[in-house]
Amino acid sequence: MIKVGGSLGDDMSRACADIRDLVLSGASVVVVHGGGAESDKLALELGRPPRYLTSTKGRRSRYTDSLALDVLTLGMLGRVKPPLTVSLLGMGVRAVGLSGIDGGLVTARRNPPARVVVDGEERVVRDDLAGRIVSVDPTLVRTLLDAGFVPVVSPPALDPAVGPLNVDADRFAAELAMSLGADWLIILSNVPGLLLDAADPSSLVTRLPSGRFEEYLDVAGGRMKVKLRSAGDAHRAGVPHVVLADGRSDSPVHAARAGAGTTFVEGDVQ
Numbered sequence: 001m002i003k004v005g006g007s008l009g010d011d012m013s014r015a016c017a018d019i020r021d022l023v024l025s026g027a028s029v030v031v032v033h034g035g036g037a038e039s040d041k042l043a044l045e046l047g048r049p050p051r052y053l054t055s056t057k058g059r060r061s062r063y064t065d066s067l068a069l070d071v072l073t074l075g076m077l078g079r080v081k082p083p084l085t086v087s088l089l090g091m092g093v094r095a096v097g098l099s100g101i102d103g104g105l106v107t108a109r110r111n112p113p114a115r116v117v118v119d120g121e122e123r124v125v126r127d128d129l130a131g132r133i134v135s136v137d138p139t140l141v142r143t144l145l146d147a148g149f150v151p152v153v154s155p156p157a158l159d160p161a162v163g164p165l166n167v168d169a170d171r172f173a174a175e176l177a178m179s180l181g182a183d184w185l186i187i188l189s190n191v192p193g194l195l196l197d198a199a200d201p202s203s204l205v206t207r208l209p210s211g212r213f214e215e216y217l218d219v220a221g222g223r224m225k226v227k228l229r230s231a232g233d234a235h236r237a238g239v240p241h242v243v244l245a246d247g248r249s250d251s252p253v254h255a256a257r258a259g260a261g262t263t264f265v266e267g268d269v270q
Contacts, residue, residue: 039075
């Protein structure tokens with residue numbers, strides 16, 4: 001399971017050659033991608049700047065009303081997925097683009113109304129079309145893998161009572177890895193891994209012991225906290241090899257498998 005962050009932009013293609021190598025070696029590979037950054041660009045082009053919610057606990061997230069969900073979906077399925085899939089196809093990889101809706105792959109439940117700060121004003125938001133993943137049915141993905149295809153998957157997910165929902169792509173990748181019993185979960189982004197000091201690349205945590213997970217979770221901020229929690233949940237659920245790594249390197253997947261980035265390990269000592 002390889003997750004390429006939407007913030008990587010054109011750098012997503014750096015992982016494609018590694019994916020080809022893995023497929024040629026006989027590995028079954030699933031690719032998950034996000035697309036928040038590209039969707040934000042699209043929103044600005046359409047004159048609908050992205051908006052954000054801040055919870056009473058200080059957590060910031062995308063405000064996904066119906067128009068924002070349309071733009072987010074267009075960004076992921078229309079701007080991010082096609083070039084990524086085309087890049088893989090051009091290397092001889094039989095890539096197939098999917099969303100979490102296809103085949104009932106990922107089911108989610110819409111978040112309840114919440115009191116938040118939006119546009120500088122505190123109010124109760126009832127129209128946010130974001131949610132949490134509640135189940136994964138990997139049947140379609142397994143069918144494609146068995147037939148020699150590489151699924152290229154992304155949100156949205158489906159709430160049967162509401163329709164499509166925005167869900168976090170890192171959580172999406174972790175849940176899919178768990179449901180498939182994946183051997184590896186590699187989450188690539190535009191940072192080297194977990195940094196004790198976000199401004200200092202030399203502060204990289206190379207090995208993250210399971211016994212000290214909460215300690216390191218307190219250090220992480222912003223999007224890294226979400227990545228860390230998703231990756232940690234996958235590791236504790238039995239995915240043996242979990243790595244947070246830099247997708248901007250020349251061979252990011254091979255590098256992550258060789259020890260680059262932040263690797264989750266058992267025990268209490270780094």
